[in-house]
Amino acid sequence: MTNSKKSGVNKQSSSAVRGRGVILPIDACPSCGKALREKRSTLSFPVNGENIKVKKARHLSCPDCGEMVLLEEQARYVQREAVNTYRDKYRLLSAEEIRSVRERFGLTQAELSKILRLGPNTISRWEMGRNVQTAAMDVLLRLIRDLPESLEYLRKNVA
Numbered sequence: 581m582t583n584s585k586k587s588g589v590n591k592q593s594s595s596a597v598r599g600r601g602v603i604l605p606i607d608a609c610p611s612c613g614k615a616l617r618e619k620r621s622t623l624s625f626p627v628n629g630e631n632i633k634v635k636k637a638r639h640l641s642c643p644d645c646g647e648m649v650l651l652e653e654q655a656r657y658v659q660r661e662a663v664n665t666y667r668d669k670y671r672l673l674s675a676e677e678i679r680s681v682r683e684r685f686g687l688t689q690a691e692l693s694k695i696l697r698l699g700p701n702t703i704s705r706w707e708m709g710r711n712v713q714t715a716a717m718d719v720l721l722r723l724i725r726d727l728p729e730s731l732e733y734l735r736k737n738v739a
């Protein structure tokens with residue numbers, strides 16, 4: 581039982597997280613119908629193609645068959661933590677740092693997205709930890725932060 585439980589968890593973990601969690605109206609195992617229990621364990625989430633481990637991530641687990649389910653907020657937590665860890669690892673600006681750069685210049689998320697020629701929701705996703713900026717975009721954000729006149733330059737050159 582220990583073995584099958586273990587492999588069940590491992591097998592389910594990536595697909596459940598990748599699918600952004602399965603929302604269940606009741607706490608029943610989708611495989612066998614037993615009541616799920618809350619557990620904490622290390623899960624991994626892909627950020628830019630790299631599997632980032634998130635420790636002590638809460639999720640629901642079936643005591644019988646090992647099926648694992650993440651509620652929407654649990655899946656979001658794993659994603660946010662994975663993005664944070666990735667940013668730390670590659671020394672990219674954090675979500676808070678990006679927000680503070682933007683707010684210092686009184687820009688909305690949509691305005692900054694436009695200046696950087698990104699999709700309208702990109703900055704919002706970065707600030708919510710749903711997505712991570714590329715290294716090149718990180719450089720541009722630092723440029724705006726450290727050389728404020730570069731914002732004027734970028735503004736003038738927005739298509």
Ligand SMILES: [Zn+2]
Nearest residue numbers: 609612642645
């Ligand atoms: Zn089950």
